[in-house]
Amino acid sequence: MIFNEVIGNIKDIDNLDGYHVETIYLNSEDMLKRILRVSSDQNREYGITLENNEKLKDGDILYNKDKNIIVVKVNSEDVLIITPSTITEMGIIAHSLGNRHLQAQFENDKMIIQYDRLVEEELKKDNINYERKNIVLKKAFKHVEFAHRH
Template sequence: MIIEKVVGNTATAAEHAPHVERVYMESDELVKRIQRVTTDHGKEIGIRLQENKELADGDILFQDEKNMIVVAVKKDDLLTIQPVSIQQMGDIAHQLGNRHLPAQFEGEEMLVQYDYLVEKLLKELGIPYKREKRKVRKAFRHIGHSHD
């Protein structure tokens, strides 16, 4: 089976099929337009998205009256950074930017993928954080750069 488009998302779908298979994916796999995956029931699926769209947790890859195949994003190992001042936010944002680490924001929290050096830096700077497993809404995108 080749999937060329996402047909919906479980968060907004009006009805669900009685039989649901899941494709468990790491968050960094969500950005790949072409890939081969296997459902939790052992069915191999090729994904070749026509649109330049990232996959998301709950995306429905296939659905008929009886069956549904849904993307399930695995939890990432994260550092959830909770600066208590604008100074702390600026300090850690600058440090992470120098390391070219992608970050996401949810409310008052900054999320980065776990890195022991970042954890050490947070301790040194006295910036509150937690290490936790959590699903992220979108993939962490590594952005290339040059010093031209």
């Protein structure tokens, strides 16, 4: 079976009693892909070919018929959540991390980056407030590939 569209999100279903939920687990970077070949937790293989640049999100429903639902679940990622307390701290972070070309997301005055041991050591050294967590990202980190020389 090939899915061409997202037909809803599981968070919009008030009561899942009586439903059989089959889950497709994806990594964050898979959410950026338009064409995927996947396996579900029921060991069934499916294809996903979304149209119109549609991107998958955690909880998206790809199939819903006769109380059978196939839903996408995004795996959590190991990240550093950095919470600078001043604009000066943010400047220190930006300067320290800028040359590493790390992808970052910003949410509620927090900077979220993929876990990196060297970055964690730098944050500790500079006494910057952060925490390491496994979270489901709202959007995937986009990996930018380009040539870079110093």
